[in-house]
Amino acid sequence: MKNILYISLFLLGLQQVSAQHFTRKDTLQGGLRHERTSFDVQRYDLNIKINPEERTIIGYNDITFKIAEPTKKIQIDLFDNMKVDSIVFNMKKLQYKRDHHAVFINFNEMMQPGTEGKIRFYYSGKPLVARNAPWDGGFVFKKDTQDKPWIGVAVQGTGASLWYPVKDSQSDEPDFGSSVKVAVPNGLMNVSNGRFLGSEDLKNGYTRWDWEVKSPINTYNITVNIADYVHIHDTYKGLDLDYYVLRANEEKARKHFEADVKPMMDCFQSKFGTYPFKEDGYKLVETPYLGMEHQSAVAYGNKYMKGYLGNDLSFTGVGLAFDYITIHETGHEWFGNSVTSKDIADMWIHEGFTTYSETVFIECTQGYEKAMKYINGQRLNVQNDKPIIGAYGVNNEGSGDMYYKGSLMLNTLRHVLNEDEKWWALILKYSETYRHQIIDTETVVDFFNKESGLNLTPIFNQYLRYKNIPVLEVRQHKKNVQIRWKTDVANFEMPVEYTLDGFVSRINATNNWQSLPKKTNLDKVAFNKTKMFFSISK
Template identity: 45%
Template sequence: MFKPLLVVLFLSVLSFNSFGQLLQGDKASFTEQDTLRGSITPEREWWDLKYYHLSIEVLSESKSIIGTNKVEYTVLSPFQVMQIDLQQPMEITKVLQDDKELKFIRNGNAFFITLDKQQNVGEVNSIVIYYNGQPREAVNAPWDGGFTWNKDTNGNDFIATSCQGLGASVWWPVKDHMYDEPDSMMISVEVPNLLMDVSNGQLLKVEKNRKKKTKTYHWFVDNPINNYGVNVNIGDYAHFSNKYDGEKGELSLEYYVLKPNLEKAKKQFQQTKEMLEAFEHWFGPYPFYEDGFKLVEVPYLGMEHQSSVTYGNKFQNGYLGKDLSGTGWGLKFDFIIVHEAGHEWFANNITDKDIADMWIHESFTSYSECLFVEYFYGKEAGQEYVRGTRRSIQNDKPIIGIYGVNAEGSGDMYYKGSNMLNMIRQITNDDDKWLSTLRGLNKDFYHQTVETTQIENYLITHLGFDAEPIFDQYLRTSQVPILEYKIAKNRLSYRFTSAISTFKMPVDMVLGEKVERMDVTTEWKSVELKEDIQEIKVNPNYYIGIMKMQ
């Protein structure tokens, strides 16, 4: 999933041919199903989601599930049709309200339920949805998503869900849009006696079903939770735990791994406390103290499921033993523990309303890797790490996707986004302000769904400079600005090219022995040099190209 950088920085001559178009000019075609999934339809907007109780039995022999989902909601405006999403080949078999069966129709992956009871503004009502089927099987989890049906080395079932992007409706009936989250949730999962289910939140009880020789694990989530953050993990798990003394008090840390891996996990998972120490420093308190924090071994690489972070990095540092930055710093920590847990702040606490804004999740969380390194090894180490990740940037299309059709943007939302943030920090040139802004984001948008403009405006206001042209350039186009310059008769001329016409940015230029901050736009500017200089350099934390003109 990672490819080499297409742009070589800080060369005297730069060849650059990635002339991306503004996001608004993207002419990709979308279907009715894309709109039903990705937009706030009339059948969604009239009701506010309050609570789910998802109750399922997982049948591994047939790779199927059967269950119910109770949906509680508040009526915001009078309307009699509700949209619930469930992807094919899963089927809704019955819907009840007040024990009365309701009529519904299906349009692809969207079900439209006609409510007989008058829906009055302010009322809290509920429906119960019955469903079953064989959910889509993940081929390459977590990137394609669905159910992963696997076996451990002892032949026991080893099963897990993952569904970011694809959507929670791949395996359960849900209001499958990011803008609305339940305030709390119950998850009940029935599994064979010898196995265990681990889901989100706190384990309330384990119910024995003696006739069926099964157990039902009941988990309660005491905070708002995004749809794709809900998960089921089933295996022959060993469990151990400890506590973390954090900013909001004592936090329970729970770990679930396959039994043969217990001793390796006890050693590797000690990094959990280091992660929490670093991220509570940078971002503020862990956002889900009531639900605890879990690391759960799964048969795929890992995912940021809220309070139930899944792990498959084979108990080693790096990304499957590799340093994604190529600097050596990436082998100082377990990538999955740090990156996926970083999403507790950016993705699970602060959640995008539309998947087109997924950069809010991935850019900040990728940047958190750099901050983790900085916290333990110093600022220059962290910045060396983030600069090293440029090797993965593609500059293929805009980072922000298309709104209203469940379309995410470029994978550059990871490391181009994190380099953009590191550059904004360089421009801010005030680490105390930068720290307070990162912590302020998680405080002021606590447990909220947000849009890109809210995050942009927050950063602009709290950092104290106009970063709007930077966001427009780096998020909404695929172009990397090139700083063109020429020197003639002790006069330096400079401008940006490969940039939108309104692009401007202060740049720290190294001129001989001095560092000068220049306000650079797309128009030529010039300044007299006080000494004989033939080349300029730029602070390496700027993600730009440089071209010397003859």
């Protein structure tokens, strides 16, 4: 019963999307109007104070930008429960107008392409508190076992503008990194993304902790983690490994992370390329919620257990051999953090590939058969409730099937290709080609078509744009067994493997009836569903 409950929360919580009814608020958050596309963010420099007792934030964000199109107005986002104190440009306060979570800022003159500048956006307020992070966005204010504050934030899908002013769109990442400076009460530490630059006692009961990110970063990945942390440092093959854990968990953490992190890095770097944020280092940070893929500061809250809080989301037992949160959230460093979707409607680019990385890790450490057992066990989690791709331009994610169905689609493509050496070369080249880039579904499909030499578009379309998986219709026609694919997509082709008289064969099935090469009875043919994700109708 617990397994079912956890999976329901995991799938439904991450994808709380209403029916196809969208408001102005949705388009303001998800759309790319002129006020957003007219400027390119170069850098964010966040400098704030967080008061754990009052649950407040006060400070500013320096937003460095470059004008791309002539404009007199730009859009910066900040949730409407947060207060705009002032916005300063060239030593002068700017006028602005709020519309839901959008803040439209007016310059005093037309800004021309190529112009570079910086606004300082002062703000304050009480950010929203999550009811059940990370499935709904917001801050988490808890206490550790020593009754000291333990604070985190997770805002994927909800929006980074929940807690700081930002161009809240995955279409634009700061080109030249960011800094996060957070003042917290003395005796506590803040851990954010990138490298630690140092701390400063502000002589007012607060210490400011300064962090610097050199790589481009998704806005929802910028984070704060506040607690009485202990720092554990390690290195592996030239990569810095840092763990920030609650003081009471130091010994447990040392042993636990050693078991998975180094084998994981060996596997992922061999399959997906060099860790994408080496200059920012790799961190796991213990959080008061389950986890999140915060770039170079991965949130970890799996309580030092194997599986998913001690459960196996594949129902096979294979998933109990590793810490799900460590593997899954780190997989996002390649898929989601490095390779990023332009619109959250295409979030399968993050979640499908990352869920598949779990299977890749199992294959690296336990072999192909266990990997296939694991990924096929995940079939039970697929709902086939609606398309994986959501509606564009309205901050709308598609079905939660982007996780398991997305992963099973990739496993299907591997076996359509049917050449492992070519498959792993394709996956590696994909990860490296779009390293630190923002892409869309069409880009992925075009790449896979080109590198495979096959027309995979109908397969991608069936799994991503329709709720149904392919159905292999099978019938006895006189002395022949006949098959065809039933799909929403026209001109669908996909091979299928079958066993007859002890021999394994493969045939390219289409939407038209065709006979297996050898005359036989239907009860003598077994179709293999472990390599490809489809159902059978007889």
